Amino acid sequence: MNWGFLLEVILGGLMAGVLYSLVALGFVLIYKASGVFNFAQGAMVLFAALSLVRLMEHMPFLAAFVLTLAIMVLLAIGIERLVLRPLVNQAPIILFMATIGLTYFLDGFGQTIWGSDVYQLNIGMPKEPIIMAESLVNGGILVNKEDLYAALIAAILVAGLALFFQKTATGRALRAVADDHQAAQSVGIPLNRIWVIVWAVSGIVALVAGMVWGSKLGVQFSLSLIALKALPVVILGGFESVPGAIIGGLIIGVGEKLSEVYLGPYVGGGIEYWFAYVLALLFLLVRPEGLFGEKHIDRV
Amino acid sequence: MKMNLRVSAVAALGAAMIISGGAYAQANEQFVPVLVYRTGPYAPNGVPVANGFVDYLKLINARDGGINGVKLTWEECETGYATDRGIECYERLKGKGPTGATAFNPLSTGITYALTEKVGADKIPLFTTGYGRSESKDGSVFKWNFPFMGTYWVAADILVQHVTKKEGGADKMKGKKIALVYHDSPYGKEPIPVLQEHAKRLGFELLTLPVTHPGVEQKATWLQIRQQRPNYVFLWGWGVMNSTAMKEAIAVGYPRSQMFGVWWAGAEPDVLTADDAAKGYNAITLQHGAEKTTVHNEIIKHVHDKGQGTGEKKEIGQVLYNRGMISAMLVVEAVRSAQGKFGKKPLKGEEVRWGAENLKIDAARIKALGMEGMIQPIATSCADHEGAQKARIHSWDGDKWSFTSDWYQADEKVLGPMIAAASKKYAAEKNITPRDCSKE
Structure with a gap:
C-alpha cells in the first residue's frame, strides 16, 4: 500500500467534497425553510454563473457580482410570486414538480439570454498544485x-449563514418557519416574505457555488449538472442540516475518490459517479433521515 | 384519320401538361436533415459544428443557386447528443423534402450505432465524418455508412506513430506507458482495440481510464495519472470533459506537451478556459485545423455580409466550424457526384449513396472548392467508404492552433486485418452477405 498516495486521494476527495457541499447547501436552505426540495438548485448555479461572467465583460468584477446578486434576488421574488404563491398548501410533490419545471426553464432561459458557449471565469484563484511532505x-x-481556496470560501459562507440564522431576527424567523409554518404565521411572521428571503439566500449560495465551479470548469451548461453530484450529499447528510451538507459532502467526496481509485480497476473504472449514490443509500439503510436529519416521530 | 390525329394531339398535350404539372408540383429541392446540439452539456462544441454546416449550405444556395440548379433546403433537429433524441430526429426528418432525406450526419457515435441498421432499411446514407464505427470503412458490409476522412482507428494508429517517432523509433517504445483517458461511451471506447494491438506489437503498457459523462469530475483519474506517471496521455473526450481534463492536468502538474487529444478534443472550446496553461497541448487533426482559406472569404461575402450568417462571424475558421463546413461540403459533393449519373434533379438517398461511394475530390477539385491546404484528396469506393486516412498534429500555443507535424498515413498493415475481422464479425451477427466489390 502506498500510504502517501492514499493520503493524496483522501485529501483530493475532501476538497471535492467541499465543492459538492457548496451546492448541497442551497438544497438544504430551501428545504429547511419551506419543506420544498428545490430541484432547480443546479440550474440556479448555472444561471448565476452565466449572469456573472457575461456581466463581467462590461464591468469590473465587484460591480458584476453586486448586479448578479440583485438578479438572484429578483429571481427569488419572481419564483415566489409566480411559482410558490399559487401553489401554497399543495402537496410537497407538487412543489417538487414545479421546481423540475423551473430547472428546465432556467436552463433554457439562461442560455437564451446569456449564450451557450464556454465562458472563462477568472476570479484570481491559483491553479498550481502544492507538493507537501516530499x-x-x-x-x-x-x-x-x-481547491484550498474553494474550501476557504465555503467555510466563510457557512460561517456567514450560521451567523445569519442564529444572530439575526430574520434568521430566527426563518428557523421558526422551518419548525412550524402555521405557528410562525400565528405570531405574525409573513410567510411570503420569508420564502423570498430564503430563495434569495439560496440564490446567493448558488452564485458563490457557480463562481467557484465556473472558475474550475469554465462557465457552461455542465454547471447545472453539478446538482446531481450534490444529491447524494443531501441524502446522506440530511435534508434539513447545514452541518449535514458539509459532513455529507466530505464523506461523499472521499468515498467516491477511494472507490474510483481502489475498486474501479476491478470493474472497468468509471464508477465514482454512481458509487456516490450507493454510499448514500447504504447510509440510508442505517439512518433513513440522513446523518443529521431530524427524526420524525408520527403519533398514531 | 384527321380526327384521330387531333384527338391524339390533344391527348398528348394533356399528358404533357399533366407530366409537367407534376414536375412543377415536385419542388426542385434537395432536403438535408441537420442533426445538431445547440443546448445541453455538449453545446459549446456542437454549436460551431452546426453553424459551419449550415453556413456552407447557405453558401451553395446564395453563390451557386444550389447544386446544378437544385436548391438545398434543410431543417435542424436538436439531439442534445442523446441517442434517443437522435433517433427521434431521424424518424421525423427522414421523409421530408421531395425525395426524402439526402443523408444523415448524426454528429454522435452513439446515434450512429443506433442508426446503422435503420438507414439500410430506409435507404438513406449515414455520413460520419471523423466519427462513428471504425469498421464501417468496409463498404462491402456497411453499404450505407460513410466514415469519411478518418475513423477513430486511424486516429489511434497515427497518434501511436507520432509518439513512436518522438521517442526515436519502435524499439524505444518498449516499457513506455500510455494512458488513454476516455469518455465512457461507444465513442470513447472506439480506439481501445487499436491501442491494445499497438501495445502488444511495440511493447508499451496501456492504461485505460474511463471518465463518466459529462466528465466534470476527473480528480480520481488524474491522481492515478500522477501516481502511474505515463509517458503520454491520449485524451478521447468531448465537450466539458476536455477542458476539465486540461485543468486537472494542470492541477497534478502533468505536462501538456505530453498530452495528445483526438480531433474531437483539439478545438478552441477545449483549451480556451484553461488559458495559457493549455499551452503545448497537442491534438491529431481530421486533416484540417483552424485555417482560413478562400471558402471562408466566400462565406463571409455571400452569407455573413448579407446578414444571413448562422452564428458569429468570429467563429468562422475555428476548428469545429471548419469541421461542420467540411461535413456539409461532403454532402454537397456526394449529391453532385450522384447527379453525374442520375441527372441534375432532386435525388433520393439511395442515389446519393452511389454518389458518396464514387466520390473523387482531387487536388483540382479541392482548389475549386476553396479548401486548398485544408484537406487532402478523397476517393471512395465500394471497399473503402473512408476515402482518406491521413492526419497531422496541431498544437495550442496559448493563442492559436498551429500544425506541428507532417502528414501521417495510417498503417494499413495494422488496421486492414482489424477492419476485415470486425466487419466480418458484424456481417455474421447481422446475417449480411458482403457485396463483391470487384463486381461493382
Whole structure:
C-alpha cells in the first residue's frame, strides 16, 4: 500500500467534497425553510454563473457580482410570486414538480439570454498544485491550491449563514418557519416574505457555488449538472442540516475518490459517479433521515 | 384519320401538361436533415459544428443557386447528443423534402450505432465524418455508412506513430506507458482495440481510464495519472470533459506537451478556459485545423455580409466550424457526384449513396472548392467508404492552433486485418452477405 498516495486521494476527495457541499447547501436552505426540495438548485448555479461572467465583460468584477446578486434576488421574488404563491398548501410533490419545471426553464432561459458557449471565469484563484511532505513520501503529497481556496470560501459562507440564522431576527424567523409554518404565521411572521428571503439566500449560495465551479470548469451548461453530484450529499447528510451538507459532502467526496481509485480497476473504472449514490443509500439503510436529519416521530 | 390525329394531339398535350404539372408540383429541392446540439452539456462544441454546416449550405444556395440548379433546403433537429433524441430526429426528418432525406450526419457515435441498421432499411446514407464505427470503412458490409476522412482507428494508429517517432523509433517504445483517458461511451471506447494491438506489437503498457459523462469530475483519474506517471496521455473526450481534463492536468502538474487529444478534443472550446496553461497541448487533426482559406472569404461575402450568417462571424475558421463546413461540403459533393449519373434533379438517398461511394475530390477539385491546404484528396469506393486516412498534429500555443507535424498515413498493415475481422464479425451477427466489390 502506498500510504502517501492514499493520503493524496483522501485529501483530493475532501476538497471535492467541499465543492459538492457548496451546492448541497442551497438544497438544504430551501428545504429547511419551506419543506420544498428545490430541484432547480443546479440550474440556479448555472444561471448565476452565466449572469456573472457575461456581466463581467462590461464591468469590473465587484460591480458584476453586486448586479448578479440583485438578479438572484429578483429571481427569488419572481419564483415566489409566480411559482410558490399559487401553489401554497399543495402537496410537497407538487412543489417538487414545479421546481423540475423551473430547472428546465432556467436552463433554457439562461442560455437564451446569456449564450451557450464556454465562458472563462477568472476570479484570481491559483491553479498550481502544492507538493507537501516530499521528504516523507516519494513524490510528495499533492494538494490543489484552487481547491484550498474553494474550501476557504465555503467555510466563510457557512460561517456567514450560521451567523445569519442564529444572530439575526430574520434568521430566527426563518428557523421558526422551518419548525412550524402555521405557528410562525400565528405570531405574525409573513410567510411570503420569508420564502423570498430564503430563495434569495439560496440564490446567493448558488452564485458563490457557480463562481467557484465556473472558475474550475469554465462557465457552461455542465454547471447545472453539478446538482446531481450534490444529491447524494443531501441524502446522506440530511435534508434539513447545514452541518449535514458539509459532513455529507466530505464523506461523499472521499468515498467516491477511494472507490474510483481502489475498486474501479476491478470493474472497468468509471464508477465514482454512481458509487456516490450507493454510499448514500447504504447510509440510508442505517439512518433513513440522513446523518443529521431530524427524526420524525408520527403519533398514531 | 384527321380526327384521330387531333384527338391524339390533344391527348398528348394533356399528358404533357399533366407530366409537367407534376414536375412543377415536385419542388426542385434537395432536403438535408441537420442533426445538431445547440443546448445541453455538449453545446459549446456542437454549436460551431452546426453553424459551419449550415453556413456552407447557405453558401451553395446564395453563390451557386444550389447544386446544378437544385436548391438545398434543410431543417435542424436538436439531439442534445442523446441517442434517443437522435433517433427521434431521424424518424421525423427522414421523409421530408421531395425525395426524402439526402443523408444523415448524426454528429454522435452513439446515434450512429443506433442508426446503422435503420438507414439500410430506409435507404438513406449515414455520413460520419471523423466519427462513428471504425469498421464501417468496409463498404462491402456497411453499404450505407460513410466514415469519411478518418475513423477513430486511424486516429489511434497515427497518434501511436507520432509518439513512436518522438521517442526515436519502435524499439524505444518498449516499457513506455500510455494512458488513454476516455469518455465512457461507444465513442470513447472506439480506439481501445487499436491501442491494445499497438501495445502488444511495440511493447508499451496501456492504461485505460474511463471518465463518466459529462466528465466534470476527473480528480480520481488524474491522481492515478500522477501516481502511474505515463509517458503520454491520449485524451478521447468531448465537450466539458476536455477542458476539465486540461485543468486537472494542470492541477497534478502533468505536462501538456505530453498530452495528445483526438480531433474531437483539439478545438478552441477545449483549451480556451484553461488559458495559457493549455499551452503545448497537442491534438491529431481530421486533416484540417483552424485555417482560413478562400471558402471562408466566400462565406463571409455571400452569407455573413448579407446578414444571413448562422452564428458569429468570429467563429468562422475555428476548428469545429471548419469541421461542420467540411461535413456539409461532403454532402454537397456526394449529391453532385450522384447527379453525374442520375441527372441534375432532386435525388433520393439511395442515389446519393452511389454518389458518396464514387466520390473523387482531387487536388483540382479541392482548389475549386476553396479548401486548398485544408484537406487532402478523397476517393471512395465500394471497399473503402473512408476515402482518406491521413492526419497531422496541431498544437495550442496559448493563442492559436498551429500544425506541428507532417502528414501521417495510417498503417494499413495494422488496421486492414482489424477492419476485415470486425466487419466480418458484424456481417455474421447481422446475417449480411458482403457485396463483391470487384463486381461493382
